Amino acid sequence: KAGVTQTPRYLIKTRGQQVTLSCSPISGHRSVSWYQQTPGQGLQFLFEYFSETQRNKGNFPGRFSGRQFSNSRSEMNVSTLELGDSALYLCASSSGQGTEKLFFGSGTQLSVL
Amino acid sequence: KNEVEQSPQNLTAQEGEFITINCSYSVGISALHWLQQHPGGGIVSLFMLSSGKKKHGRLIATINIQEKHSSLHITASHPRDSAVYICAGLDIDNDMRFGAGTRLTVKP
Numbered sequence: 081k082a083g084v085t086q087t088p089r090y091l092i093k094t095r096g097q098q099v100t101l102s103c104s105p106i107s108g109h110r111s112v113s114w115y116q117q118t119p120g121q122g123l124q125f126l127f128e129y130f131s132e133t134q135r136n137k138g139n140f141p142g143r144f145s146g147r148q149f150s151n152s153r154s155e156m157n158v159s160t161l162e163l164g165d166s167a168l169y170l171c172a173s174s175s176g177q178g179t180e181k182l183f184f185g186s187g188t189q190l191s192v193l
Numbered sequence: 194k195n196e197v198e199q200s201p202q203n204l205t206a207q208e209g210e211f212i213t214i215n216c217s218y219s220v221g222i223s224a225l226h227w228l229q230q231h232p233g234g235g236i237v238s239l240f241m242l243s244s245g246k247k248k249h250g251r252l253i254a255t256i257n258i259q260e261k262h263s264s265l266h267i268t269a270s271h272p273r274d275s276a277v278y279i280c281a282g283l284d285i286d287n288d289m290r291f292g293a294g295t296r297l298t299v300k301p
Contacts, residue, residue: 113289122279122292123279123291125290125291136286136287138288168234170236172236172238180241181226181238181240182226182238182241184235184236184238187234189234
């Protein structure tokens with residue numbers, strides 16, 4: 081079974097631009113969650129999607145948004161990038177049926193210049 | 194004060210030693226994850242616990258929901274166990290609250 085795939089692996093953008101990150105979950109998994117990891121703040125929960133609906137949302141500004149498609153693939157968008165958005169963005173998938181282990185992708189390293 | 198506290202922050206051990214990493218939380222949670230992150234960023238979910246104890250190979254995780262405390266134990270530690278270990282609690286809103294991580298180095 082293929083693991084969770086995130087693309088791209090690395091991304092460099094400038095302030096004010098927008099960016100879209102992609103996450104393909106493990107086949108059969110319907111839940112995709114997104115996380116931001118920085119050296120200063122550690123790991124923080126962004127949001128979770130289940131069956132194309134946002135089920136939970138962390139404490140991030142509206143510039144951070146996401147969506148999930150019918151095949152469970154998910155995208156995350158950050159608009160009007162700021163220097164502080166530089167981070168490793170990770171997604172994880174699960175079946176979404178309850179509390180269970182998560183399967184993480186390798187992440188997208190975003191640098192905002 | 195972070196809602197999820199891990200200790201120690203850094204830990205160096207000799208190969209073969211028994212290791213304990215602790216996680217305490219101040220918010221109500223329904224379950225707790227233990228994660229392992231190797232250099233390069235990849236995260237592996239080790240355990241998800243809502244009560245009691247789980248064991249997988251040399252790893253043991255325990256949780257006491259009432260006392261708001263969980264521990265991760267590694268028996269017969271090995272250099273390949275060197276990684277950052279992170280606990281994360283699932284709160285009542287189903288948001289994940291992360292600890293800052295424990296950096297473990299196991300020397301041969």
